[in-house]
Amino acid sequence: MLRVAPHCGETNTMTRRRFLSATGTVACLASTGRAGTSAALSTDVRGANDRIGVGLIGCGGRGNSLMASLLKLQQTGTPVEIVAVCDVYRPRLDKAAKQYNAKSYMRHQDLLVDKRVDAVCIATPDHHHAPQLLDAAEAGKDAYCEKPLSHWSQFDLTKRAVQAVRKRERIVQVGTQCMSDSAWHQAAERVKAGDIGKPIHAECGYFRVGDWGERGMPIDDANARPGKDLLWDVFLGDRPKRPFDVSRFFRWRMYEDYSGGPVTDLYPHVLTPVVNVLGVGMPGVAVATGGKFRYQEREVPDTFNMILDYPEQLSIAVLGTQGNDYPPNEKRRDGLPTPVFRGWEGTVAIEGGELVILPNSGSKKSAKRVPIQHGSSQERYWTNFLECCRTRRRPWGHLELAYRVQTALQMAMLAFRNGRTARFDAANERIVL
Ligand SMILES: NC(=O)c1ccc[n+]([C@@H]2O[C@H](COP(=O)([O-])OP(=O)(O)OC[C@H]3O[C@@H](n4cnc5c(N)ncnc54)[C@H](O)[C@@H]3O)[C@@H](O)[C@H]2O)c1
Known part of the structure; x- marks a missing residue:
C-alpha cells in the first residue's frame, strides 16, 4: 500500500x-x-x-x-x-x-x-x-x-x-x-445549472404497509439469555441499563431506546437524494407530527410527517406512513415515490426513466426531458x-451529506417528541428546542 x-x-x-x-x-x-x-x-x-x-x-x-x-x-x-x-x-x-x-x-x-x-x-x-x-x-x-x-x-x-x-x-x-442512482446526480446538475431557477420547495415521502420491519424481526431463540454468548451490556451500549428482554434484543426497531421508527429507519433513503440535489446545508427549523396510528404494539410511530425550512430559503416536506402504500410500483423509483423539486422558474420531477423539467407558467424557459443514465444497485x-x-x-x-441529513431527521424527531419547533444553532453547531 x-x-x-x-x-x-x-x-x-x-x-x-x-x-x-x-x-x-x-x-x-x-x-x-x-x-x-x-x-x-x-x-x-x-x-x-x-x-x-x-x-x-x-x-x-x-x-x-x-x-x-x-x-x-x-x-x-x-x-x-x-x-x-x-x-x-x-x-x-x-x-x-x-x-x-x-x-x-x-x-x-x-x-x-x-x-x-x-x-x-x-x-x-x-x-x-x-x-x-x-x-x-x-x-x-x-x-x-x-x-x-x-x-x-x-x-x-x-x-x-x-x-x-x-x-x-x-x-x-x-x-x-x-x-448509486444517477438520477440524483443528474437532477443536482440541472438544479445547479439553473433549469428551475432558485429552488424553493421539495417534497418526498415513504409509504408502505406493514410492521414487518419492526414486529416482524426474527427472534432466533426465544430462550436466549445474556452470558458469554450474548453480551447484553454491549448491546445496550450508552442506552438505559434495562434488564434483559428477548424482544428488545432481537426486535430492537420497536423501541425508542434503539430506534426512531420511519423517520430514522426509512427517511434517510428519501431525504438524502433531496438534500444532495438541492445542495443545502443544515436546516434552520424543523416541525413534525405523527404517531402510532395503525400499529400499537411498538413504541415508535408508524406515521411521521416533517417539514424543514432551510437558511437557503427553501422548504422540504417529508411525509409517510406504514399504513398505506400508494402510489403503485410503476410510479416509484427503487420502490419509493419519487421526489419533486420546485424552483422559482420551474420543477424537476421524474417520469419513468426520465427527468422532466417543466417551466412555471409565465417562465421563458422551455420544457426538457433528460434520460436517466442508470438506476441504483447495491453492488x-x-x-x-x-x-x-x-x-x-x-x-x-x-x-x-449524511451528517446534514441525520441532523434534519434528529431535529424532526426531537420536535415530534417534545411538541416543539426544533432549531439549528449554526454558530454553535447544536440543536435547540
Ligand atoms: N440500507 C438499507 O436498505 C438497510 C436495510 C436494512 C437494515 N439497514 C440498517 O442496518 C442496521 C442493522 O439492521 P438489521 O436489520 O440487520 O438488524 P439485525 O438485528 O438483524 O442485525 C444487527 C446485528 O447486530 C448485532 N449487534 C448488536 N449490537 C452489537 C454490537 N454492539 N456489536 C456488534 N454486533 C452487535 C446483533 O446481535 C445483530 O446480529 C440498522 O441500523 C438498519 O437501519 C439498512
Whole structure:
C-alpha cells in the first residue's frame, strides 16, 4: 500500500475543496451525470489490485445481505475479502465466521485492532453506528456505515464521529444505496445549472404497509439469555441499563431506546437524494407530527410527517406512513415515490426513466426531458465505496451529506417528541428546542 503524506492542518491551510466539503457545499459541486466523481481527497491511496480487507460489525439481516454483495463483487474480480466478523450474539457470529471463513470477535474494539481489516462495514442497531464509526476512524479504518448515521438522541456523539472522520481523513459511505442512482446526480446538475431557477420547495415521502420491519424481526431463540454468548451490556451500549428482554434484543426497531421508527429507519433513503440535489446545508427549523396510528404494539410511530425550512430559503416536506402504500410500483423509483423539486422558474420531477423539467407558467424557459443514465444497485454502491477507499475520492453517500441529513431527521424527531419547533444553532453547531 502506498502511503502519501497527509494534507496540512484542517484549519489554516484548508483548500477550497476541503472548505467546501466542511461547509457541505461539495456534494452539489462535485456531482456529475454519472453518479458523481470528485477530486482525490486524502491519504492512504491504494493500487487497483491491492486487496481491501473488510471487517463486518453486526452479522444480522443487513450485514449478511451486504456481505452477499461483496462476495458477488469478489467473484467478478474485485480485490476485496471479508477478513473478520463481529457480533454480540455468538450463534450469528459463528455462522458468519464459518460462511465467510473470517476471524471472529464479540467486541468491535478487538476487530478494529486486526491489521487485516482495512475497512469496516457497520450493520449494527442504530445506536451503535456513531460510536463504532468514531472508534473505526480513530483506529484508522475506512467505513461503510449503515443508515441512519446515528440514533435520534445522539447528536453530540454524531458530531464527534464526524469530527474524528474529518481529522483522520477516513473514507465513509453511509448506507443510502439509492445514491448509486444517477438520477440524483443528474437532477443536482440541472438544479445547479439553473433549469428551475432558485429552488424553493421539495417534497418526498415513504409509504408502505406493514410492521414487518419492526414486529416482524426474527427472534432466533426465544430462550436466549445474556452470558458469554450474548453480551447484553454491549448491546445496550450508552442506552438505559434495562434488564434483559428477548424482544428488545432481537426486535430492537420497536423501541425508542434503539430506534426512531420511519423517520430514522426509512427517511434517510428519501431525504438524502433531496438534500444532495438541492445542495443545502443544515436546516434552520424543523416541525413534525405523527404517531402510532395503525400499529400499537411498538413504541415508535408508524406515521411521521416533517417539514424543514432551510437558511437557503427553501422548504422540504417529508411525509409517510406504514399504513398505506400508494402510489403503485410503476410510479416509484427503487420502490419509493419519487421526489419533486420546485424552483422559482420551474420543477424537476421524474417520469419513468426520465427527468422532466417543466417551466412555471409565465417562465421563458422551455420544457426538457433528460434520460436517466442508470438506476441504483447495491453492488454499484459498494464498488464506489471500494474505489474511493483506493483513490481517496469522496463516495456518493459521503459523511458530510449524511451528517446534514441525520441532523434534519434528529431535529424532526426531537420536535415530534417534545411538541416543539426544533432549531439549528449554526454558530454553535447544536440543536435547540
Ligand atoms: N440500507 C438499507 O436498505 C438497510 C436495510 C436494512 C437494515 N439497514 C440498517 O442496518 C442496521 C442493522 O439492521 P438489521 O436489520 O440487520 O438488524 P439485525 O438485528 O438483524 O442485525 C444487527 C446485528 O447486530 C448485532 N449487534 C448488536 N449490537 C452489537 C454490537 N454492539 N456489536 C456488534 N454486533 C452487535 C446483533 O446481535 C445483530 O446480529 C440498522 O441500523 C438498519 O437501519 C439498512
